[in-house]
Amino acid sequence: MKKKEYRYRIQHACFKCRKAFKFEYLTLEQEQSAWLSFKLSGKKPSTEFIENPHVCPECKNPVELMGRSFRAPKAGDLDAWKAVEILFLAGYRFWSSVGNLPTTSKEAKAFVKAHTLTNDGEKLAHRIKATHSI
Numbered sequence: 522m523k524k525k526e527y528r529y530r531i532q533h534a535c536f537k538c539r540k541a542f543k544f545e546y547l548t549l550e551q552e553q554s555a556w557l558s559f560k561l562s563g564k565k566p567s568t569e570f571i572e573n574p575h576v577c578p579e580c581k582n583p584v585e586l587m588g589r590s591f592r593a594p595k596a597g598d599l600d601a602w603k604a605v606e607i608l609f610l611a612g613y614r615f616w617s618s619v620g621n622l623p624t625t626s627k628e629a630k631a632f633v634k635a636h637t638l639t640n641d642g643e644k645l646a647h648r649i650k651a652t653h654s655i
Contacts, residue, residue: 529589531586600626603626608629
């Protein structure tokens, strides 16, 4: 019996051209999105996730995997593209489970700063500061 193979076309972005493209993504080749499961469960996948090397059809630079819920800003909206790039560099992707992400660079910087994971020492200092300010 032949296994059913699902093909998805996922949004990718070229930050140089400020354009979005959909490229094929094969779930069976990527072991049922093992890298996403790792993000959600913390359990390491048996094989490392290797992104298919897609390139921008216009400038031939690599494009970045953005997620199924990504909606590209207009090419002329430089601030919105800067916000997308800030979020991307901070590790955020546009999946339906993520919710609404900021749309301006100022909001994106504040969002990343507020949601950045800190090390154990910073967490302890924050807890101590919170208990002493009561």
